[in-house]
Amino acid sequence: xxxxxxxxxxxxxxxxxxxxxxxxxxxxxxxxxxxxxxxxxxxxxxxxxxxxxxxxxxxxxxxxxxxxx
Numbered sequence: 324x325x326x327x328x329x330x331x332x333x334x335x336x337x338x339x340x341x342x343x344x345x346x347x348x349x350x351x352x353x354x355x356x357x358x359x360x361x362x363x364x365x366x367x368x369x370x371x372x373x374x375x376x377x378x379x380x381x382x383x384x385x386x387x388x389x390x391x392x
Contacts, residue, residue, distance in 0.1 A: 324354060324368045324369065324370065325368070325369050325370070325371060325373075326366055326368050327366070327369070327372065327373060328364050328365065328366045328367075329364070329365045329366075329367065329382070329389055329390075330363055330364060330365075330389070330390035331358075331363050331364075331365050331382055331388065331389055331390065332363060332387065332388045332389075332390050333386070333387040333388055334358070334363055335360075339360070339385075340358045340360050342385040342386060342387075343358055343365060344356045344358055345385070346381040346382065346384050346385040347365060347381045347382065349381065350367075350369070350373065350378065350381055352370040352371055352373070353369045353373070354368045354369060354370065355368040356368075363390075365382075375389075
């Protein structure tokens with residue numbers, strides 16, 4: 324498994340965490356999504372390295388913004 328941490332902007336509550344977790348978790352090959360609401364960090368465990376644009380689209384679909392590294 325590959326663990327990658329992304330920074331997401333705009334999450335403020337448990338619903339935000341659920342929305343981001345569901346959208347990112349639906350990406351093919353993703354096994355686990357851990358969201359730290361306090362820091363905005365989203366750690367994704369996946370079978371292969373993820374395409375940042377795919378993650379960006381999932382976060383956008385949830386209604387939030389992926390912060391550029």
